[in-house]
Amino acid sequence: MSVLDIQNLSKSFGAVRVSQNVSLSVEAKKCHALIGPNGAGKTTLIHQISGVLTPDAGRIRLDGQDITAFPMWRRAQAGLGRTFQISSTLASFSVLENVALAAQAKAGSSMRFFGRAAAETGLNRKASDILARVGLADRAGILAADLSHGERRLLELGIALAGGPKFLLLDEPMAGLGRVESERLTDILADLRREIPMLLVEHDMDAIFRLADAVTVLVDGVVVARGTPDEVRNDPAARAAYLGEDFE
Amino acid sequence: MSARNAELLTAGVIFVLLLIAPPLLEALGLGYMTGLLMKAMLLAIAALSLDLIVGQGGMISLGHSAFVGLGAYSLAIGLESGIDNILALMVIALVVSGLFALVTGALALRTSGIYFLMITLAFGQMAYFTLTSLAGYGGDDGLTLWSLATLFGSKVVQNSGQLYFVILGVLLATWWLLHRITHARFGRVLRGARDNAERAEVMGFSVFRYRLTAYVIAGMIASIAGLLTAQQNEFVSPSLATWQHSGDLLVILVIGGIGSRNGTILGAFFIVIVQELLGAILPEWRLIYGPLLVLVVLFAKGGLNTLLTPGQGRRAA
Amino acid sequence: MSFTLLLIQCLNGLQYGTMLFLIAAGLTLVFGVMGFINLAHGVLYMVGAYLAFAFLNLTGNFWIAALLAMVAALVFGLALEHFVFRHLYTRNHLDQVLATFGIIIFLNELAKVLFGAATLSIPVPALLDGSIPLTPELNYPVYRLAIIGVGLLVAALLYGIVSHTRVGMLVRAGATTPEMVNALGVNIERLFMIVFGVGAMLAGFAGVIAAPIFAIEPGMGDNILIVAFVVIIIGGIGSIRGAFVAALLVGLIDTLGRSLATEMTGFVFSPSMSNQIGPALASMLIYILMAAILIFRPQGLLPAKGTA
Secondary structure, X not given: OEEEEEEEEEEEEOOEEEEEEEEEEEEOOOEEEEEXXXXXXXXXXXXXXXXXXXXXXXXXXXXXXXXXXXXXHHHHHHOEEEEOOOOOOOOOOEHHHHHHHHHHHHOOOOOOOOOOHHHOHHHHXXXXXXXXXXXXXXXXXXXHHHOOHHHHHHHHHHHHHHOOXXXXXXXXXXXXXXXXXXHHHHHXXXXXXXXXXXXXXXXXXXXXXXXXXXEEEEEOOEEEEEEOHHHHHOOHHHHHHHOOOOOX | OOHHHHHHHHHHHHHHHHHHXXXXXXXXOOOOHHHHHHHHHHHHHHHHHHHHHXXXXXXXXXXXXXHHXXXXXXXXXXXHOOOOEXXXXXXXXXXXXXXXXXXXXXXXXXXXXXXXXXXXXXXXXXXXXXXXXXXXXXXXXXXXXXXXXXXXXXXXXXXXXXXXXXXXXXXXXXXXXXXXXXXXXXXXXXXXXXXXXXXXXXXXXXXXXXXXXXXXXXXXXXXXXXXHHHHHHOXXXXXXXXXXXXXXXXXXXXXXXXXOHHHHHHHHHHHHHHHHHHHHHOOOOHHHHHHHHHHHHHHXXXXXXXXXXXXXXXXXX | OOHHHHHHHHHHHHHHHHHHHHHHHHHHHHHHHHOOOOOOHHHHHHXXXXXXXXXXXXXXXXXXXXXXXXXXHHHHHHHHHHHOHHHHOOOOHHHHHHHHHHHHHHHHHHHHHHHOOOOEOOOOOHHHOOEEEEEOOEEEEHHHHHHHHHHHHHHHHHHHHHHHOHHHHHHHHHHHOHHHHHHOOOOHHHHHHHHHHHHHHHHHHHHHHHOOOOOEOOOHHHHHHHHHHHXXXXXXXXXXXXXXXXXXXXXXXXXXXXXXXXXXXXXXXOHHHHHHHHHXXXXXXXXXXXXXXXHHOOOOOOOOOOOO
């Protein structure tokens, strides 16, 4: 069964149709990549899945539950984890506290007015485990604001993982990373993808060919091609969309 | 010494000083100063509650004095209606201010940032004008309280009794409560949303609920400050609820250093002392006070708290 | 209430509404274009009124005094912008609130020191003194009608500038997408100065024309500032059209509410009760309207986004 199931999603801004009948589903233990040239409507699609925008028509199901009308925080509670294209962390929190707060969202009520949250060993242990996993264990104590760009991308992922997501929505996780950093992040994702299904929006084709089980190509809000990475690589419509640019 | 221990130690010193101040001032022949200390402590309670919204929540409210006014009038109207137990009156104040905060807060939080400030200001002004239109309770001119609240008939909660120590006790309780809330799970979510509301939302927190809860708690605490102010002044007037009074509370926070509870208490004392001192030398002290605020904003970031605990940031927990 | 009285109250409401518009227009642009919270905007209204008073005493001629007061209000506004506000644009809202709060405290006190705490007034200029009959039973002061006329004129002028000139285009762009204006390589500092100067002059102008019919007193700008905020919230931040519609709406509802509320509540409550509740309810009406807007149309009646 599909963990994420999107059916006939449509969205217009005035006369501009940014999503036209987009359907997409991702099964358990799969990594699905979403590619397309700039302005293809990838970001608007991501926004509709994550709840920033409400679609005009269509359905989004997560693990069988209809989340189309859910606000962002309920989608997260329902098991949707996401990273942002532009790093979005809590700047005045330590790296550990960023992840611990995300873990807190899934560990019972946060309407608790007594007891030191920073001293909750359960949350801190979980946060430490996740930091070890994304390779930030030695940075736990410093402020998120003081991380390098590459480290902040890893923290993004750590925050998303701390919520114990059933599904990961990764919006250009490699954006702005150097070659070494990209490979490091790809390794981490390769390790994760059999555990948590994910939808990966990415420009880095190396990462896509390594990670993705399936690829969907979006152009002008319409799905023009879909298949395994190899099938898409040879698809004329997909090639036309990219005009051959960095598509080998 | 950790920042946390420094904070507790500073608070300890402040409260011990406040505890021994009345007999000390009496001995020095400055007994009249206890009234000023009470005024400063009451301002500190209201400002501490505002800090939960502004310092922890990152939401700038310009309508906080409305809750002070509601608390004061809860006492006045309750007394006029024959209720004189201070605990019962406090319950009334908490319910009235809590409901007002719930409704106006829910509306103000439908939008964010720049709007929040304007909407809280507008609703605060609505409360102010409503109080001035209460012709039966003095209207514009306010109302002198011929009888005061008692604690089960005891006058211990009046000026003739031990009102100073009652206010000190409430200040201590407020400090402790807000200290706990800030460091608890709830406070951490609130600070997370202050840093990055969208991120907190994507983590799975309904930012609206946490902010509204903080707004209601803050409003309720401020109403207790208002109730005790009425009890101390033996008089209520709508001027408690003016937006200028809300502005004074914000000034206290900034002078003391946003997010610092000890700084807020010192800020309240600083404001009262400056106003009294300047006021004694120069009746037109506002001519100096106004530009002073501008200069503090332009040149002295961080407030008194940075003098107390060097190295601690403007947005400390 | 008779029809005549109702008509008078409607005209009073319109006149109050046009005054509100003059203040709210500048405020909404400063908000919309600069994202700057200027609590001291209302105090410029007070400055305008006092300047009119001072110049009238100097020159003895209302028209010269009005002109001088407007120029002085503009200069004063630009000086404030140059010495204080300019340094606050990049600061957080709390800093902006406190600094402008300090300016209010200072100017209110300065007015008290220079002119005394008592209320002052100036006579209605001879040219506009007197009333004209609108219906057989109704005479209405010419001056108040002139205010409505001038308010409408300014509104039309502003609307024309904002929707048809280059500066207006930048102002609109600034209100919706400030990044774009930056990207266009426009001299933002100068744009801010122009917007601020116009706003200050309009508020000062409102003070000048208010001087003959309202009490001139320290703090007279404080309450009207908050009503201007209500107008902006109802109309939508950064929107001149929104400010216009909302200002007239608020002016009418507030004026009619105050004259009708006691009678209206009299239908439901006993006379003594309605004497208590009526005025309280009347003073709450505009805030209730604001609350309704926030529930049903939180972006305001005519938001700046996508329109003029």
